[in-house]
Amino acid sequence: MLYLLAGIDTEGDNQWSADARLHQTFENIYALPALHELFQRHRTRPTYLVTHPVARDARSAAVLRQMLTGQDCEVGAHHHVWETPPCTEDDVRRHAYAMQLPEDQFAAQITALGQAITEAVGVQPRAYRSGRFGFSASHVPALEAAGYRVESSVAPLFYEGHKGGPDFVGAPNTPYFLACDNPTVPGTSNLLEIPVSAALHRRMPAFAERWWARAPFNYQTKRVLRKLGVARLMWLRPSYSSFDDMCALARRLTEDRVPVLNLIFHSSEAIVGGSPYNRTADELAAFLDRLGRFLSYAVRDLGAIPVTFSEFRALYCGTQAPPAPAPAAVNG
Numbered sequence: 001m002l003y004l005l006a007g008i009d010t011e012g013d014n015q016w017s018a019d020a021r022l023h024q025t026f027e028n029i030y031a032l033p034a035l036h037e038l039f040q041r042h043r044t045r046p047t048y049l050v051t052h053p054v055a056r057d058a059r060s061a062a063v064l065r066q067m068l069t070g071q072d073c074e075v076g077a078h079h080h081v082w083e084t085p086p087c088t089e090d091d092v093r094r095h096a097y098a099m100q101l102p103e104d105q106f107a108a109q110i111t112a113l114g115q116a117i118t119e120a121v122g123v124q125p126r127a128y129r130s131g132r133f134g135f136s137a138s139h140v141p142a143l144e145a146a147g148y149r150v151e152s153s154v155a156p157l158f159y160e161g162h163k164g165g166p167d168f169v170g171a172p173n174t175p176y177f178l179a180c181d182n183p184t185v186p187g188t189s190n191l192l193e194i195p196v197s198a199a200l201h202r203r204m205p206a207f208a209e210r211w212w213a214r215a216p217f218n219y220q221t222k223r224v225l226r227k228l229g230v231a232r233l234m235w236l237r238p239s240y241s242s243f244d245d246m247c248a249l250a251r252r253l254t255e256d257r258v259p260v261l262n263l264i265f266h267s268s269e270a271i272v273g274g275s276p277y278n279r280t281a282d283e284l285a286a287f288l289d290r291l292g293r294f295l296s297y298a299v300r301d302l303g304a305i306p307v308t309f310s311e312f313r314a315l316y317c318g319t320q321a322p323p324a325p326a327p328a329a330v331n332g
Contacts, residue, residue, distance in 0.1 A: 001263065002259065003260045003312055004295070004304035006046040007129060009078050009269040010064075012053055014133075020129070021092045022083060024053050028268040029060040034090050036067050037268045038288065042295035047128045047309040048267070049078035049152075052085070052116050061120035068121060074308035076127030076150070084109040087100035097134030097165045107142045114146050118252050129153050133166055134283050137183040138193050148191060148310045152262065154183055155196040157233060159213045168285060169213040170206070173194055173258045197236040197262045199249055204231070215232045235262040238290040239277040244296045254302055260312060261298055267290075 013028055014020040032048075039046050048067070054060045067073055081098050082091040086108055087225070100105060117125045127150040128143055129135075135153035143151065154171050161167040171184035175194045177283060179187020212231050215221040226232040234249040240314050250261050268274035269287065278284040298304040307315065 001303045002254060002302060003315065004044065004298045004306045005260055005262045005297075005309060006044055006306075007047050007076075007127075007196075007264050007309065008035075008046050009129060009131070010048040010054055011051040011078060011080065011131075012083075013268050013271075014276075015080070015268065015278050017265075018093055018095070021095070024057075024083075026054060026057050026060050027275040028271045029057070029063055031127070031271050032063055032067065034218065035267070036073065038292055039295070040070075040072065042292060042300060042306075044295050044306040045072050045308045045311065047074040047127055048078050049076045049127065050125075050182050051078045051080050051083065051116055051131075052118075053083050054119040055116040058286060064121050068123070074310055075117060075121050075123060075125060076129070076202045076309060077110075077117055077148070078129050078131060079109065079113055080131040081109070085112050096133050097160075098130045098162060099134050099136035099166060103142070106139060107145075110142055110146050113312050117298060119165065126150060126313075127152065129220040132287060133158055133160075133168070135166060135183060137180050137187075138172075139179060139188050140178050140180045140187075142187060144191055150180060150194060150253065150313050151191050151305065152309065153157075153198065154193055155235075157200065157209060157213045158198070159218070161214070162218055169210050173197055173199065173253055173260075175260060175312075184255050189318070192247070192316065194260060194262055194309060194312065196264050197249060197253060197258075197260075199234055199252060201232050201234050201245065202246070219246075224238070236261060236266055236294075238263075238287055238294065239269050240263055240277070243290045246290070247297050250294075250298055250302055250304075259316075261302075261304055263294070272275055296328070301328050 012024045079323040081096045128148045130153040133153050154168050156171045161286045176186040178189045178191045178193050272284050279285050
């Protein structure tokens with residue numbers, strides 16, 4: 001059986017900008033009901049992974065509570081090192097990865113984040129994603145202790161080791177329970193990893209994929225290889241990948257019997273000017289069109305069943321019966 005997940009990193013406007021990080025605004029959160037209506041039209045059950053400032057903003061919290069009343073979404077946690085207490089103004093400027101934090105600061109931030117979300121929406125978060133994919137296997141014990149049961153920071157072939165960030169090269173697209181010493185291999189914890197769906201556009205031997213991911217002069221080399229048509233990364237990420245690439249990736253994963261299609265983007269990508277991606281009304285319209293068409297394709301043509309992160313974990317562990325297939329998606 002194939003399941004469709006949509007994990008939305010739900011955060012303040014334009015977190016790519018140091019100035020925006022210092023002066024938080026939340027216009028994209030106030031506009032979330034329009035995005036949620038698109039998900040509803042396609043019977044998709046998103047998981048909104050929420051940052052600490054969003055949870056502490058009263059108007060944003062009210063939006064999330066209202067969406068939860070429909071019982072067709074989940075609220076989880078999105079951890080930003082630079083804005084989850086205890087942190088400093090220097091953390092905002094450094095834009096650090098969580099894996100760079102001392103263990104006691106990481107644990108304290110995770111506690112503060114969970115408390116803020118619980119107070120905001122009345123539900124303890126069970127799903128987690130690290131900002132900038134800055135997850136480390138050493139985080140597993142603290143996340144388990146804080147009550148998390150789903151982790152979704154691992155993106156196959158993602159590599160930012162040259163910047164002090166994560167190295168997820170070799171990770172599978174298939175879910176697995178995490179180990180405490182390596183984020184890309186199965187272990188014995190109770191924390192289920194649901195990787196973000198990603199793969200190269202053509203099948204390659206493992207050694208070639210590893211070389212591509214960790215290539216010298218990383219960004220420049222990948223840009224050249226993409227322009228030459230040698231290798232490009234396909235994500236289920238509508239600001240990065242074309243509709244055709246997302247469909248091709250979904251078909252590949254289905255052929256490989258991967259049980260989940262895990263789509264990702266930031267909430268701020270769903271308004272004009274909220275991110276570096278959709279800066280005009282036309283760009284936003286194209287983004288929403290790509291997203292809607294892909295959701296329709298996954299549900300209607302591939303037969304994927306939409307579920308939230310925690311619902312998928314229950315199904316994966318056999319503690320919940322599979323839901324009935326969703327009705328055919330609406331085009332557009």
